[in-house]
Each structure stands twice: as structure tokens, then as C-alpha cells.
Amino acid sequence: MNMPVSAETLNEGLAAASCHRKERALPSPEQLRREYPASLDLMARIGAQRDAIRAILQGRDTRMLIVMGPCSIHDEQAALEYGRKLKALADEVKDRCLIVMRAYLEKPRTTVGWKGLLYDPERNGQGDIEQGLRRSRLLLLELAGLGLPLATEALSPLVMDYLGDLVSWTAIGARTTESQVHREMVSGLPMPVGFKNGTDGSIGVATNAMKSAGHPHHHLGVSASGAPVMISTRGNPDTHLVLRGGRGITNYDADSIARTVDELTSAGLSTSVMVDCSHDNARKQAERQIDIAREVMAQRLAGNDHIRGLMLESFLEPGRQNDGPDLVYGCSITDPCLGWSQTEALIRSL
Numbered sequence: 001m002n003m004p005v006s007a008e009t010l011n012e013g014l015a016a017a018s019c020h021r022k023e024r025a026l027p028s029p030e031q032l033r034r035e036y037p038a039s040l041d042l043m044a045r046i047g048a049q050r051d052a053i054r055a056i057l058q059g060r061d062t063r064m065l066i067v068m069g070p071c072s073i074h075d076e077q078a079a080l081e082y083g084r085k086l087k088a089l090a091d092e093v094k095d096r097c098l099i100v101m102r103a104y105l106e107k108p109r110t111t112v113g114w115k116g117l118l119y120d121p122e123r124n125g126q127g128d129i130e131q132g133l134r135r136s137r138l139l140l141l142e143l144a145g146l147g148l149p150l151a152t153e154a155l156s157p158l159v160m161d162y163l164g165d166l167v168s169w170t171a172i173g174a175r176t177t178e179s180q181v182h183r184e185m186v187s188g189l190p191m192p193v194g195f196k197n198g199t200d201g202s203i204g205v206a207t208n209a210m211k212s213a214g215h216p217h218h219h220l221g222v223s224a225s226g227a228p229v230m231i232s233t234r235g236n237p238d239t240h241l242v243l244r245g246g247r248g249i250t251n252y253d254a255d256s257i258a259r260t261v262d263e264l265t266s267a268g269l270s271t272s273v274m275v276d277c278s279h280d281n282a283r284k285q286a287e288r289q290i291d292i293a294r295e296v297m298a299q300r301l302a303g304n305d306h307i308r309g310l311m312l313e314s315f316l317e318p319g320r321q322n323d324g325p326d327l328v329y330g331c332s333i334t335d336p337c338l339g340w341s342q343t344e345a346l347i348r349s350l
């Protein structure tokens, strides 16, 4: 028989727990969405953008899907300037490519480091997540208002409840593709999702993720009003693999892509593949993305129509910089990016 816990024991337990954590209330997803609402027109446009991405991934539209933009956003003004330039470029090439802007607000770290605008908007280590959520939603609304479809990496499953309605394509990163919690979340997301291969270059974790996310799940979460709930999902039929290389391995060459397509075929999964030209494929040297993108496009022109997408890391200025007081405007503070003039020339040449 369970003995009732005394008030003293309960208080001692709570006191011990609070040595290791403090709590601060946040607005609920519903409150934030009401404060910064998406108009009906915008919701309809985002629905159409998700459908356009699905059409490419399913081979009904032969254009190339290109997910591109900064590694991370730390400065809204620079992100908006980039977004305006990208929109003009996207319109120019829209007969051949569907361009989706990377609007990445959460960064997964190998160990520790700045985790993105949403977690630490002032980059002072204070982690003002309430401010981060507000600034993130406002920025996504402004970027989406330019007419660009937006992409993000879903890192905390709770964040999609605040921002997911503004996103047309989502990535699950190499560090979280193996996580059951992320697979459960994807099974209930309303947009196409790319799973990256693992950080060691293996694609098995991503094919397992696609299988899992395609299934219905029951999992824990919070409701729009912020209450704990059990969530039941239907399974996401629109997932695909993103090849990003791995420790010492690249996987954008024709043989790697052919092996990947064979594995996807035998697993009965979508054989649509996106190549991430950055990360371990580029060995963190941004300029390599140019040759990789060209090489992948050449494979596609030679008849490999499983290749449906490219990912590029690009910003206003080339390279990267360490965070500090005298930042160069429009330059990444996480991974190195192509600069705008390189980006423009590459996209036109593709």
C-alpha cells in the first residue's frame, strides 16, 4: 500500500530539485500566436508553398528545391535584407527552382555554444527565451510576408507549437535524427520534413527515422493553451533524406547517392534525396559548396531524377566570424557561408 507523502518530504524534494533548476513562466503557444497572428492570406500561401514542395519531392514538379540561407540568424535586420535579395533571385529562377529560405532560430551544438536567436536573443548567456520566442515569431512573419517559403530546424519539439504554422519545410538535424521524441513530433507535423544522415555519415538512422515518423504515435506534449496533453499523430507521409556527409565522409557523389537510393528503395521509402552542400560534405569550407552544387546538378542533368533538392548555407558576407562587440554585418557567427555575390552567381549558373 502506498503511504501518503508528508508535506515536509514533498517540500524537501522540491527544494533539492530547485538547486539544479529554476523555472520562469512563458506565454503559451496560443498567446504568442494571438499576439503575432498570421493572416488568413498568409496561411493560405504557406499551405500552397508546402504543396509546391511536396509536388517536387513526389516528382510531379521537375524543378529543383533549394533550401538556402544563413547557418543561423543572429540579427533580424540582416536576415530581412538577405530575404529581400533572395526573393528577387527566387522570382528570377522560379521556372527552374523553388527557393526556400533557411530561417534557423535554434542551433544544435556538439557540446556548448550559442544556441540561436530563440534561446539567447541578446547573446549574453542570459537565455531570455521569452524575448527569443517573440522576436523569432515576429521575424518569421516578416520573412514570410516577403513571399518566401521558410525552412527551419526543429530542435525543441515545443518550439514548433509556437512557430510551426509559419514554416513550409523542416529539417531534423544530424544530431537529433536518431531521437524518438523528434520522430514522434515529425509524425504530427503538417509540412514536408527532411531527416539528415547521422554525424558519422551513416544513413540508417535517417531511414529508421523516416519509417518511424511515417507511423501514428501517441506522445506527451503541451496543448495550445500550455497544458500537458497526450498527443496522437497520424504519421507524416512527406519525409525524405538529406545527405550532409559525416566525419571524414562525403556522400554527394554518384556512387553514394546510388547506394542511398537502393537502401531507400529496399526500405520502401521515398527515394527523393536532398544534398546538403555544406556541413561535412563541404568539410566546413563554405566555398566548396559551389563545386558540390554543380557536381550534384550535373548528376541530375545526366538523368538522376532522385535528386530533388539542394541545401546551401549562404548569407550577405562570406565566411564566418566569432561573436563579439565588433561584428561584421551580414556575416555568420556559426558555420561559414557563401557571400551574396557568390550565391547569386551560383544560383544563376545552376
Ligand SMILES: O=C[C@H](O)[C@H](O)COP(=O)(O)O
Residues within 6 Å of the ligand: 071, 107, 108, 109, 110, 111, 112, 113, 279, 334, 335
Ligand atoms: O550548423 C551548424 C553547426 O554545424 C552545428 O550547429 C554544430 O555546431 P558546433 O559543432 O559548432 O557546436
Ligand SMILES: C=C(OP(=O)(O)O)C(=O)O
Residues within 6 Å of the ligand: 071, 104, 108, 153, 172, 173, 174, 175, 196, 244, 276, 279
Ligand atoms: C546543424 C545543421 O546541420 P547538421 O544537422 O547537418 O549538422 C544545419 O543545417 O544548420
